[in-house]
Amino acid sequence: MAKKQQSELTTAEKKKQQKRDLILESAKVVFSKKGLIDATMKDIIEECGISRGGIYLYFRSVDEIFLAVLEQRSKRKFDDVREMIMEQVPFETILNKYFSDHRKRLLHSISDGMLRAVYEYYYTHKTEASSSLQQAQLSETKRTIHEIFQVGVQQGVLKDENLAVIAENYMFVIEGLGILALTGHITEQTIDDQIAVMRQLLPYRN
């Protein structure tokens, strides 16, 4: 579907989007290297080779670029899972893929520069902006989980009972594991144990 939209764009619009993507890609490199606090517009300009005037047509500040990178990142994060949902792949396959994507993410988050920058953002910005970002990321997690559950209901695997509440439990556990991962207090065992508990909550038909 994303590709179809792409083909409907005019050449000028496509060029504009390519330039925006280039800025975001370059910014990601800078953030991963320097974190958020030490990153400057100058760094990003040098990385992408677009003029100072050119970049300000797209973004007014490092923070604005940072938020755009995050948005793109969170959209892409579970692309495979989203595609499986659309294609109505068997529920268990999607759920397994979702858990294994998180597993990978959690085990590698310590070495993930962008994730460190996200926490830098949480900890250094005014409560309101960062808490609404946190809020948005929470809702996004819950929404994806709930969509996976809906596939289970449609395929007759899950009863349609309490699924929004269970999705919220998953959301809390996944976000909490993320905090542990980032501070280095996580093991594969911890992740697998929590996934087992989450599975236990599902209202399977018979």
Added chain:
Amino acid sequence: MAKKQQSELTTAEKKKQQKRDLILESAKVVFSKKGLIDATMKDIIEECGISRGGIYLYFRSVDEIFLAVLEQRSKRKFDDVREMIMEQVPFETILNKYFSDHRKRLLHSISDGMLRAVYEYYYTHKTEASSSLQQAQLSETKRTIHEIFQVGVQQGVLKDENLAVIAENYMFVIEGLGILALTGHITEQTIDDQIAVMRQLLPYRN
């Protein structure tokens, strides 16, 4: 037990402890009124009436006082529950009390000045200090829950199966609810629904 320890202190030690408590009580008033960032040593000195030289015998900075207030607060938070654990009150009674304490806390956290100051701390301090504070609060929550479960095992109500993992699930959900509460995105229904899901995880004997 706390009282017994108290009676073993010498008069000089008692006086010192009283003075420390006075500083912490006064600081709590200041933090609740002004938040953390705007609070100064001068504010705390004025509130408690101890001389500048006197206060520095106990604490070297506003941050140090803030962390001591938090420590005291987290010790007192579930005092009733801890006493019930020691007195081996029936498991269900303790668990109900624990959940109802959290329920109250979550519903009032929006108007709780100290809690706002805690988040100010998380968001404005260097990642390491604040993430280890967050870490400590997480572990504390898990420890209390696990102790309650142990009472259930001793009283023959719960099977000793997977309890550490379930305690961790509770910890994530409780901390996550706290974030929702603080940003105003919480209802009584949300809390009650999550408590119901948590209960569902318990391995009751028959």
